[in-house]
Amino acid sequence: MELIPATEFTLQELADAYNETRIDYIIPMPMTVERLQSYIEVYDVDLGSSCAAADRGQILGIGMLGLRARRAWVTRLGVLPSGRRQGVGRAIMGFLLDAACRHGAPVTWLEVIQGNTPAHELFNSLGFVETRRLIVARRPPAFKEIAPGEEAERPRVRHVRTLDHEATMALLASRQDKPNWLNQTESLRNASDVSALVIETEDGGRGWVTYKTSLLRLTRIVADVTEGDPAAVAAALLQTLHEFYSTQDAIAENIPADDPKWPGFLQAGYFEAFRRIEMVKDMAAWEPYGTDAL
Numbered sequence: 001m002e003l004i005p006a007t008e009f010t011l012q013e014l015a016d017a018y019n020e021t022r023i024d025y026i027i028p029m030p031m032t033v034e035r036l037q038s039y040i041e042v043y044d045v046d047l048g049s050s051c052a053a054a055d056r057g058q059i060l061g062i063g064m065l066g067l068r069a070r071r072a073w074v075t076r077l078g079v080l081p082s083g084r085r086q087g088v089g090r091a092i093m094g095f096l097l098d099a100a101c102r103h104g105a106p107v108t109w110l111e112v113i114q115g116n117t118p119a120h121e122l123f124n125s126l127g128f129v130e131t132r133r134l135i136v137a138r139r140p141p142a143f144k145e146i147a148p149g150e151e152a153e154r155p156r157v158r159h160v161r162t163l164d165h166e167a168t169m170a171l172l173a174s175r176q177d178k179p180n181w182l183n184q185t186e187s188l189r190n191a192s193d194v195s196a197l198v199i200e201t202e203d204g205g206r207g208w209v210t211y212k213t214s215l216l217r218l219t220r221i222v223a224d225v226t227e228g229d230p231a232a233v234a235a236a237l238l239q240t241l242h243e244f245y246s247t248q249d250a251i252a253e254n255i256p257a258d259d260p261k262w263p264g265f266l267q268a269g270y271f272e273a274f275r276r277i278e279m280v281k282d283m284a285a286w287e288p289y290g291t292d293a294l
């Protein structure tokens, strides 16, 4: 087996290999060349620091690395079912962590879906430590509040403003949260056409939510409450957003499970689809792998 930088393959080959590694995955995530291209751009995936493991030209598995200023993030790791439990996943991780080390990242981040024991065990064995649980939430467009009195508990919105992409990026410069890689400002900037809605409530609450619209879906939803009760203002904020875009389905990725705004998401009609475990590895403890271990 050899580890070959992902730059040696076409996006079609990488997308095909990725799909084969995920054939039995807990959450179906089919990949096309267009989606992979966009994923690489939005999440700053560095293909030279990413790789495929191959045996006589046949791809056995792949892994990718996102790189930002002194930050590294492992993503898209997968081994074909026929090649598993032979050290391929560990070898790919070695390649990615070596690249993260060369980049000078003090830590490397990744997420694993809760319940994915093989991957979780692999990351534990490499010294990754859990930092938090992240919720991936969805909201169907037809949601209507059914609980009587719920409307009254939510503060009334006094003022609404919308911001274009540039103004949204300026707003994000002052964000207070600790975003996961998917929601970092770079991801929202790279995603382009991300807007924001800013509200003030009659009782002095303030908050904003970013979003990107398409015909069927709202994505890039990141909410922040700067004044007032986090859950109540978040509920008002999200309900206002969904009144504007009443026909779209919505997906909000990687909301920390202990985020005080989460009850506001539930009140606005979101439900938990699945959870990810965010993990971090301290790179000071990483002994470069090289290829000797293969």
Ligand SMILES: CC(C)(COP(=O)(O)OP(=O)(O)OC[C@H]1O[C@@H](n2cnc3c(N)ncnc32)[C@H](O)[C@@H]1OP(=O)(O)O)[C@@H](O)C(=O)NCCC(=O)NCCS
Binding pocket: 021, 022, 025, 076, 077, 078, 079, 080, 083, 084, 085, 086, 087, 088, 089, 090, 091, 111, 112, 113, 116, 117, 118, 119, 121, 122, 123, 125
């Ligand atoms: C996770 C995955 C990449 C592991 O690849 P692999 O090549 O089988 O892993 P390795 O053979 O290198 O095993 C490395 C370690 O992972 C853990 N591991 C792998 N498979 C495991 C399993 N079925 N059960 C428990 N632990 C497992 C073990 O700690 C193992 O070390 P050991 O062999 O010394 O016990 C592979 O199972 C896979 O592609 N799964 C589907 C896609 C996926 O889950 N990707 C990760 C998304 S975060």
